[in-house]
Amino acid sequence: MEEKIAILEALIFASETPLAVEKVAEIFPDLKRDEVINLFQVLAREYERRERGISLQEVAGGFRFQTKVEMAPWVGRLKVVRPVSLSPSAMETLAVIAYRQPVMKAEIDRIRGVDTGGTLKGLLEKKLARIVGRKDVPGKPIIYGTSKRFLEVFNLKDLAELPTLREMKDLRSSEDNRD
């Protein structure tokens, strides 16, 4: 067990992308999937317990080491911090894509009430959004979705981890409490 955890730590460290459970399961053929997941959890807890600067985080379908949020001001001094800069319109567009995917541009335009073309292009360039395919209706419009990079950048395990949207009917019922 201890040895396997040490190996796992090395694997995560050396992996360029978040290390998936499946990948580790291939490397440890004698372990069941549950046991591999358990290894990850033990290691993650260990990192959590040691009050150091690194944590083991589950993102984009795998695990990666990343600095803790509290460390950001210090790490920023070392790095040329050039965070993904997203304007409010880019964030809105990204939110619509994330929650409604696969979604057509016309649908995003309708929800936001403005033309989304430029913003959408920016998101595609930053690889936060991607073209998923074409809808099988006349004109074959392009449909968009979020990318794996979106999960990585926003620290999300998967799309299910997105904060749940308040449903329309919830909005309706809470109208009395509005200011």
Place this chain on the structure above:
Amino acid sequence: MSYEIKLDVFEGPLDLLLYLIRKNEIDIYNIPVALITSQYLGYIDAMRSLNLDLAGEYLVMAATLAHIKSRMLLPAVDDGGEDEEAGEDPRAELVKQLLEYQMYREAAGILAVRPLLERDVFKLGALPEVVPDSAGRKDGRIEADLFELVEAFRRIVAGLEAVEGLEFSVEKLSLAERINEIMEILSREGQISFSELVGERQPLSPGRKRIVYTFLAILELIKLRMAKVRQAVPFGEIRLFLAVAGEPETAKMQNVEV
């Protein structure tokens, strides 16, 4: 060409409407259309006087508001329930749209405060380290902007004035040719300074026309993203570089703004 200056306060007509609703402390399900319409039009006028070009969506919404307002003024006609929309509040569609937009805007707000990679959390060796200032003098280039390029151009032309006599240009120049020449040099050398480029092959007097063509060619190459201009220090020599296609991801990201 008209430039659209976006008022950064509003993301669009829906955002403006939500703002007016909040500002007036109005119940979103019972919007006083006349009041909101007149305020909305007031903002449109203000924005128009600031902008050279107002996004068309704002005008569409103004028309929608006017339409709703006119329907509200009409008495609720009850012609035996034939009209499917007879009983419906003319504002219903707009309210639904506003609520939906508001929901996604909130979602965007929630996303924005998540720990962001390369802002709040960092992964292994993801970004280049800061180049220290002392070493930076040599390597830390700054991107030269258009004004510096124009200034360099002005300097060279001004220097030319002094030695200029009558000039008979026998040299035939074309912009395409000059672009090709520069690209040839760049692909051979990788980089060249602006003054080398204009003085090249004709060290005594490059000729005004040649400088102009060189300058235009550089602008064209930058526009086509085939070349980059950099300056090591402010007012220093401007150097032209071949734009490399396979640049590191992080370097690219720094130049892209949404």
